[in-house]
Amino acid sequence: MNRDWSTLGPILLESVRETLYMVSITIGVGGFLGLVFGVLLYATRKGNLLQNAVVFTVLNVAVNIVRPIPFIIFITAVGPLTLATIGTTIGNNAVIFAMSIMAAFVTARIVEQNLVATDPGVIEAARAMGASRLRIIVTVLIPEALAPLILGYTFLLIGIIDMSALAGYVGGGGLGNFAIVYGYQRFNWEVTFVTVLVIIAIVQLAQLLGNWFARKALHR
Amino acid sequence: MNRDWSTLGPILLESVRETLYMVSITIGVGGFLGLVFGVLLYATRKGNLLQNAVVFTVLNVAVNIVRPIPFIIFITAVGPLTLATIGTTIGNNAVIFAMSIMAAFVTARIVEQNLVATDPGVIEAARAMGASRLRIIVTVLIPEALAPLILGYTFLLIGIIDMSALAGYVGGGGLGNFAIVYGYQRFNWEVTFVTVLVIIAIVQLAQLLGNWFARKALHR
Amino acid sequence: MTSVISFRDATKVFGGGPDAVRAVDSVTLDIARGEIFGVIGYSGAGKSTLVRLINALETATSGQVIVDGQDVTTLREAELRKVRAGIGMIFQQFNLMNSRTVAGNVGYPLKVAGWSKQDRRRRVGELLEFVGLTDKARSYPAKLSGGQKQRVGIARALATSPSILLADEATSALDPDTTQDVLALLRRVNRELGVTIVVITHEMDVVRSIAHRVAVMEHGKVIEHGRAYDVFAAPRERATQRFVASTLQDRPSPDVLDRLRHRHPGRMITVTVREGDGYGTGDSRVDGVGGSGGSGVDVLAALRRHGVDGTIVFGGITEIDERPFGSLTVELTGDDAAIDALIADLRRATDVHDLGIGDAPSDRTTADVVGGSPPEASTGEGDEPDADPYGFAMDAIRRHGGPR
């Protein structure tokens, strides 16, 4: 019953490709949206750059509504939207769609957290120079918080890889799904182990890069 | 076939209780361990308080090994340990055990991230006073980063609620499981919706508190 | 009216309830185009807050702040941007971007102002050369010394050649030589480009060498303002007097006086040297810049006239707003009657503070007595060798500046 690696090998390889595909699109789309939401969450807070109680409350509540929904329920819940946008509710692209939305909201919180500690003096300096608020956000706020943000995105990346393991629910693929379906569900610990090792290798690489960039960005 | 709320109500209530139980123990145990790991991750980095390449590398790799393992695989993987510690691999307590370990590693990264931006000058001031490193960590490092840490723990809390939805995999309960089993898997959208609402309400409350405390802790 | 910055009953309250702090309290003040305006006052008096009202980094709680004809308290952020683009600011705490190199920090306002990359590079090069940081161009702020950081802040504020410059303790971390260079530059841009400069400072050098007018703040209020020379030469308010005295340091403090008496047992007086204090009548020469009356020669002449021998033991004559000012403490030796006559003579022209003789000092302190006001008891800033040294109970720094 245990297929040998000659059968599984190509599927594993394909799964790596699928994971990289799903994760990179999700971190691109979700990460970007999350950056926007996170910056807004931070900046619309009382006393901050774009102080706006309405936007803040709406975003704050919206993020809290989306985030705690169990992901498999969430996938189904956004199904109609997925159908309208992607044209299908199953397969990798449908998963990417749902993951991107979820990732956006998760990222929002990570970004918000990492911006909270920014020195307000620096922002003031930029304001005093007549920089627009958008420019301040892009050229001061984010660069100043870059080191923790990079660690935050590394964290997010791993979260997305984790999330992508659920892709199998709706007909997606990827490493997590492969580990569950071909390894775990079949009690094939060898497959499980090898697949998890591959995931860990990818994550480890991402973390190495993340740490390196964060160190660079710290400028201390 | 859809049970009415007179049947489901008590189960829902019980699920709320279970979720609160699971989440609070997990955030207590996992959150505390994560704080320790996270502080170590931060402090053992090059140039920091407890600079120690070995400890840093071991922790950094360990966290990256545990975190990306899909949670259901992880639950099974730690099964022997769970059995030895809790005496069972099924039910809420087994889930709590696995969640706590996972939460510890997740928290480690969140904490690390939030400490990275601490002003080194303040730590220096405490060192100059002859404070021990442990004291500096507890009385300077953590308090200085408290605002983002609080937001980080709020974030974590929601992550744990999310994770607890998978309790059903190993025979546990809780709201997430209730939503999946009584709602989602049975295509009972009313139950799903109500349950998710309850989850959101809990999360919203936690976030409100988190925001409030973070604001207090910011002292700006 | 050519005032470029006007405060009209401007008030800034921080916080609320019983803890509210009136950092700026009903200030009405005009700063003319092209002048260098100094703001002095004790720590916590509200100087920084006042200046931050100008570019609306703080919004006034009430009142108006009119900059270039526009009330900045009513402007929306987008409109404020235009106003701010014409205002350079040097921050007390530097506020450098840790994520940018020195060159990046200095180039940032140029980027905001839309300069081309090439122009920026050239300009940043000039600015860095000016502040002596050419070789630190690619360093990050965390690796700079305190003074280097401040110089980056100065270069940044000057980058776009703003027409108004707000300098909040702009030279506090600099050595005197570099300070002189910076002040010389400020004076030059003021004189040649007509840049209006508002300087907050507690450094006498700064006020002395560049301020045309000064305002003195205490408890959020501007308690006195006017031409720098006038405020220093004839401070009206008690706080101003004390501030001026401790700023000028031209009068011996109690412990210095003790040592002086030790060396100079004779009768000592402190004579104020002030432009326009003509001693006698025919004696004062007047030239284009201002009368030279009251400078040392009159004392010397008076000594000669009264047959009294004098030793200058302390004091200084310096310039404020380019006019001479200071005081000399002189030990007098000679006939007692002649000395009394000399003092009476001098008093007709300027302020003379009689320190008496070593064995019978007529009062212990001069530091807080300026402009001939009657001697008062020491406010306790001297050494009290008998006091509990790490106990502080007896010589707390009086809270001069903090608003309630």
Add this chain to the structure above:
Amino acid sequence: MTSVISFRDATKVFGGGPDAVRAVDSVTLDIARGEIFGVIGYSGAGKSTLVRLINALETATSGQVIVDGQDVTTLREAELRKVRAGIGMIFQQFNLMNSRTVAGNVGYPLKVAGWSKQDRRRRVGELLEFVGLTDKARSYPAKLSGGQKQRVGIARALATSPSILLADEATSALDPDTTQDVLALLRRVNRELGVTIVVITHEMDVVRSIAHRVAVMEHGKVIEHGRAYDVFAAPRERATQRFVASTLQDRPSPDVLDRLRHRHPGRMITVTVREGDGYGTGDSRVDGVGGSGGSGVDVLAALRRHGVDGTIVFGGITEIDERPFGSLTVELTGDDAAIDALIADLRRATDVHDLGIGDAPSDRTTADVVGGSPPEASTGEGDEPDADPYGFAMDAIRRHGGPR
């Protein structure tokens, strides 16, 4: 040897490769127990780094730093803690904990030292009263003004009554009055408790009024050190001379000189006033503290003797390390030959710098000429009204202090 802090060939290099900065370069220096030791030098000279080697906040790259008999470069963190507990430090950038109130910040070292809650409360109360922040006890640092923050830093450093105090620009953000209070306190704890104090400063007041000895740093090296009075009165190194000149500000700068000439067209000289510069022989009186020779009276006496009329137009006599020091710029009127004779006479006793007459100045600047060294060309710190004012090309601040 009672030195409590000894640097032995101590070197600190930041970074590596071509960008390496030798912030402290082979410094060998002893600081005696119970003295107040000043460290001066241009921005970036390595002063802060030097002081941070003492409590091992930076570890020396090579060499030894011996504090209280222990080489701190070899101590482990746990042992360092004991050494550090006896050292208070006031930071240039304050380094306050934003998460603690003012009282919490000041009380923190007491907590570390294991004081009881009650003792802490009492002590914090005293300290805050001393620095005038009693009413800010429960405020957080973000709500304080610059000077208030610095005062918190001072209170915190003094809290445990350490036996060594490191003060890095401890009064740079303070008004002169508060500065005087702080200096008086430092002087007192030094005198009465024998606390060894190392002060980094660029403020003349600080060195003048409290330092017993000073070291002058440039490019990471201690280029000159000795008794404060000696270093100021007779600076040997070129950099020290320039530093002293711009610090004392008792000599007219070129633009001041221009204005002086305008008012005083006669021959002007600057005479150095220094303790121990006996003018003539019989004239100098010596008392217990030190000779009064060289103070103004000699000039006055000389004027009288040579029949020359004098006007004191600029200058100052102040105290350094409690001894008189300064210079007076005097306009001389009288017979040319008599004036020359007077100058020759004065030169035998002290340094005289001949400024010539208005129409034919013998040199343009005095600011960088101290101690009778020959006049040199202006280093460019004056106004050059014709230069491109925001262009800087011509008057860059020379990089005095930055190591390569």
Add this chain to the structure above:
Amino acid sequence: GGDGDTAVASGESGDPIKIGVVGASEDYWKIFTDLAAEEGIDVELVNFTDYTQPNPALSQGQLDLNQFQHLQYLAAYNVANDDDLTPIGATAIYPLALYSKEHASLEDIPEGAEIAIPNDETNQARALLVLQDAGLLTLENGGDSTSLPSDIVAEESKVTVTPVAAEQTAVALNSVDASIINNDFVADAGLEPEDALYQDQADSPAARPYINVWVARSGEEDNETFQRLVELYHTAEVEEASSQASGGTAVFTDNPADELQGILDEIEGNLAAQG
């Protein structure tokens, strides 16, 4: 595994009998436990959302019984884990059927159509076999109970398959041409069994591996309480409720334990031979 030493006591001592199930929210379980209680048997249901856990839990003695799987799944488990869990009674066979929202009949399913199938091992293979029977695709070597989507011979197949979570097959109907939907979800998803385009035959011998069974640790086949529970399932009330839950498609069966063991042995033999 499978030794009974760590087994929890079986009912008499007051400890409840722990039964691992997937889908404890179904009404018939409530009726079942109520009935058991009337007979003095204290039953505790442990619900799992994932098929993978109840067998190890039973094997480790954390459960006394489980009831969620068919013989095919049990065999796969036993072989993979070298275990010897034993069927002690049968419940029913649930046919696996093909549904579509878009197409009214099998013939309407176009060339290149996408079919959603469950992604768990045994249901997946079974679904592939159903599709092969329906003439929609061809499996390499004729296929068997371990076939994978990768075994589909593309050139000879009319459709492609997309494996999804079992419950998602119903949801996926909006996105695909047709879905193989587990019986459990048919009724919940609001589908009518009679709308099925195609389903496998419960009474054919080919369906025998899909008999759902009660499973205990080896050696506990004869526990009387367990036997009684097996019987209770076949009482009219429970069967009726259970049938309702399956939309009336359940085909109840009560093969004796040894017959079930025989079928199991046969499947395990095949699996081991392939392994």
